Amino acid sequence: MRFPVAAYNGSRPSLEVDLFVANKLIDMYGRCGSIGDALSVFQSLKERDFFSWHFLLYGYIHNRYIEEAKLLFTRMPYRDIVSWTAMLAAYAKSNRLEEAKEIFDMMPLRNLFSWTSMLVAYARNGHLLDAKIMFLESPETDMVSWTALLTAYAQNGSVKSAINVFEEMPEHDIVAWNAILAACAQNGHTELALATFSRMPERSLTSWNTMLAEGPQLHSSDQVSQIFKEMPETNLISWTSLLAAHARDGHLELSKCTFDSMPEWSTVTWNALLSVYSRGDSTEQTDSLFGRIPEPDLVSWNALLASYARNSHVSNVIDVFHQMPARNIISWTTALGALIQDGNLELASRMLDQMPETDLISVSQLLSGYAVNGHMLEAFQMFFAANLVYAIDQACFVSFLIACSHVGSLDLARSYFLSMAGDFGIQSTRQHYCCLVDLLARSGYLDDARELIHTMPFFPGTLEWTCLHSVRA
Template sequence: MVTWIKPQEMFHSMPELSLLAWTAMLSAFTAKGHFASAKKTFDSMPERSFVSYNAMLASFVKFRKYDSALNLFQVMPERNLISSTTILTALANGKHLEKAKEVFDGMEERDIVSWNAMLTAYALCSGLEEGRILFDGMPKRNLISWNAMLTAYAQSGHLEESKFLFDTMPFQDLVASNTMLAAYADNGELEKAKSIFDDIQSGDKFSWTTLLVANVNRGELEQANAIFVMTPEHDIVSWTTMLGAYANLGRFQEAIEIFSMIKLVDSPDAPCFLLVLLVCSHAGKASIGRGYFFSMRVDYGIKSTKEHFSCMVDLLGRGGSLGDARDLISSMPYVPESLDYRSFLRSQRDGTTTPIQREARDQFRVDLDVRECDESSSSYVLLSSSLLP
């Protein structure tokens, strides 16, 4: 029978630890996602090589600790192409364009990875002109280079330049197609988005969800529903998109059906519960909404946000449960805002003056912003009418 020994146990059982063993342990911790252990290992090393420095540098980058990566890079006794390219990637992801340019300009040797990292830095920092100059001057390009430049144009809203670059690509992969699809969808070009989608040989979840969202945003609910039905694999984004579409239109039954399906095949998140509370409020389904509100915390362990509480105040007020609405405002773990008082006062018209009404009066007088003049005036009307005998 073979006994499995954990790498840590093997490491600590070694009579003498070599530099190779220390570096291997550091890399293993990084690969397994144990950053604290990787850092502790690096700090405990009696000696280090440029390989161990590069391993720690890669760990900082993997866990998005870009400033720490830069600090380590600056004190490295020696650097090579790997270390320079790694820090260049970190600076690009951290959007430190000027520092990335300094590193890139100071590199004695560059490969396609370092060129792409610098191009990505320009793309992420909206340096379109400089990025295009770099792109045109690259000694060699690969698909990552083309996609980086395409993404830079697309995310900046330069649709014509994006399409021209897309059409001139030597090979269009799914990343490129999805980039163009998202660019057209984000800019309301639904027909062009459909055209790109139809040309995709085999779309992924992002492709289907992007087209779904585009149709919902354009109010094409029937088409959106057809796309939703045809989508081969759903995720929480596609479920939430359809739930939101029905909720915003006040279509209670369809929204509840979607929410029920989410509970069967996935786990609803906080935005899902907010949308279902919203549709319950608009439909006057206080008891159903109350059940969802408690289920969110008890069954799914989701903490109620300020928005959930505000929606519940509105739901209870619309449903005539004024006492419960008042108690919820008083007891919720958030500072009540004018919206909460408006929701309550909209329903409180029985002529009584309660402590919560007096609190609302003071709240409106102190907190209502001049910029919300039109909205505030209606709040004062509600406030005064609720306080009149």
């Protein structure tokens, strides 16, 4: 990588004091992100010492120039355990597991930080067994390594193992308590999270924010509000969690009041309020709020897009879609759904073909559109094509059965209905039974339709009888 030439115009240092100042400059430039200036100072040195090499190495690592750091590391005349560990940590943080392990194995000496860095690298990549082995083989452990192992289990959903590690720890600091609290809360263990929170000998702002952030799983917005009121201090994360709880429950006025009371805002908080508006009937209010966001991101654009789609403003959906500076699969799927809802299946089909990536949701949308609108050939083709690429779901089968009903393909519908559980592992829902009842009745098999209604694993409702009687009428 080429770096810009720095405006370092001092003479080449020859005195010790000059080398000291030059090293400080390399360190300062590296910490400030001016790695080109740091390199220029380094290259201007007639003589370099241990600190010259190390400060430039740390500058590369700090600014994520891993390849440049690797090249410099191989050229360094001085390497100590700190420089070895710095390279190990750089690879670990970049999820370059094999290179991290290679550095670890080559290290002439290792310290506790080296062992913990390797443990964290394994944990981040889901290698729990290797992380546990690294912990057990480490010649010493401290609170950092214990907490790293606890967090490794928690992040991979192994809450029971995380709790076991917590109970085995020789002592618990606030970081360990927060780690086990987050492990319980983020994995849906409501009672454990509440019990852990009540057991904590002290609570930090992180502890309180963890309880607030898990509001969707643990609390109603009223309970989140109560926790917020009890907090000894709050920050932007706290306010955003409170706003998100009100937004999730659709409380527009409370969301607006919370937003207006916030001491500061971020794009996340703007988006939380925007999400409430986007679920409503007023696209004008959504559009107005979107225009006030200082720096709208992809989430902001998707919320605006969803607002127009939900209110069937298809032309606005297309306009916003083309204005978006970036798109993801949510953007594409939202626009696709609006076209299908509008009955413009030809344009929807072209959009699906243009999508940089597709998923079962987008394919299922168009499949449903074909089935409901009577495009039976296209519906069958899409169903069989989807079956080759994705693990088709209940919604796909509903669309398939609707298509069969339209063309009277009773044998095909019955065959796939029976194969849902055995061949596809999909449990039949009431909708599937209704489709088959409708098809049996349309085909003249009224007794079979009536028998299916009585033997299905649901209490017969209005919909099933309506399917039967509408045909008889």
